[in-house]
Amino acid sequence: MSNSVGGLSEGAVYGSRIGMTDDSLALVERNRGSADLWDLGETKPSGESLERGVPGLYLSCFDMLLTEDATWLVKVSEASPSPAVPMTRMASQVEPEQCPVIDSQEQGLSPALEGQEEEQSLEQVQSMVVGEVLKDIETACKLLNITPDPVEWNTGNVQKWLLWTEHLYRLPHVGKAFQDLTGKDLCAMCEEEFRQRSPQCGDTLHAHLDIWKSTAWMKERCSVGETKTTGSEDLWSEADSSCSGQPIHLWQFLRELLRKPHTYGRCIRWLNKEKGIFKIEDSAHVARLWGLRKNRPAMNYDKLSRSIRQYYKKGIIRKPDVSQRLVYQFVHPV
DNA sequence: TACGAGGATAGAA
DNA sequence: TTCTATCCTCGTA
Numbered sequence: 001m002s003n004s005v006g007g008l009s010e011g012a013v014y015g016s017r018i019g020m021t022d023d024s025l026a027l028v029e030r031n032r033g034s035a036d037l038w039d040l041g042e043t044k045p046s047g048e049s050l051e052r053g054v055p056g057l058y059l060s061c062f063d064m065l066l067t068e069d070a071t072w073l074v075k076v077s078e079a080s081p082s083p084a085v086p087m088t089r090m091a092s093q094v095e096p097e098q099c100p101v102i103d104s105q106e107q108g109l110s111p112a113l114e115g116q117e118e119e120q121s122l123e124q125v126q127s128m129v130v131g132e133v134l135k136d137i138e139t140a141c142k143l144l145n146i147t148p149d150p151v152e153w154n155t156g157n158v159q160k161w162l163l164w165t166e167h168l169y170r171l172p173h174v175g176k177a178f179q180d181l182t183g184k185d186l187c188a189m190c191e192e193e194f195r196q197r198s199p200q201c202g203d204t205l206h207a208h209l210d211i212w213k214s215t216a217w218m219k220e221r222c223s224v225g226e227t228k229t230t231g232s233e234d235l236w237s238e239a240d241s242s243c244s245g246q247p248i249h250l251w252q253f254l255r256e257l258l259r260k261p262h263t264y265g266r267c268i269r270w271l272n273k274e275k276g277i278f279k280i281e282d283s284a285h286v287a288r289l290w291g292l293r294k295n296r297p298a299m300n301y302d303k304l305s306r307s308i309r310q311y312y313k314k315g316i317i318r319k320p321d322v323s324q325r326l327v328y329q330f331v332h333p334v
Numbered sequence: 335t336a337c338g339a340g341g342a343t344a345g346a347a
Numbered sequence: 348t349t350c351t352a353t354c355c356t357c358g359t360a
Binding site: 335336337338339340341342343344345346347 | 348349350351352353354355356357358359360
């Protein structure tokens, strides 16, 4: 799968460790570095570099983090009060040039100790990044009701994934070009074949699929206990509960969206989490997501809101005391 | 025009 | 039977 063998940069080494290619790594970081990209909101990064996967044009954060000058990273993680802060957030908040420059020699660290700490910090960062990627894929799995392993996808799942990815990254609709292909077929295709089917975004789709494949590979490794947990231990058990074909209820779906403010904060968000009050910021968007999840292309907010109103009688959702447009309240907030 | 409320009905599980 | 989708009418902001 990995096309990066030999002459690897250290960033690429990381990619190879988790089975990602340079392209997908760059894509992950390009996306992760820009908080909005993994967001389904209307604001999308534009520009050719995004529409087209041009790894050479992109200096990934990984490359910055894992180059020979990785010492700054060690210093950041030492200075960081919370190692649990996701790397993506950390990277977006702490620019390299803003990092405090602390001379390790002044701290009296021996080169050997320093090396050890660097190694530990890199491991830490890897875990955090991978955890974030897993979370995003988990979310997609839940919402689309597909398994995380592309090899297991049927033609319908492939179309769902395509729709999702196109939707998420504002790619042109290319579903027809991949019609009647199963996940297995898709995984067997090289980047060139993707390009042939979709000159506009084949490379991007290939890179995204690569990430999914890598994640499935990692999941498998985790499940046989070959690796440590990624910092999101309940990730897959949680994903499994909704990827197992169990029908999902609308209120559960809304909760899922609300659980991912980083990803869906633009279309739905808590106004008062303690009281269970939330606001649908983008009604059409939420309806589209619900339609995607339920395989109901004709879903709209009119229908979705009718379903929400059915919950009034059941005591699951109600309008808050001070009624506002697009604002609802879970009767039993978690 | 978009949203909100609620009645009615159909279909799937 | 339950849950959801769909269609509908009417009211409100």
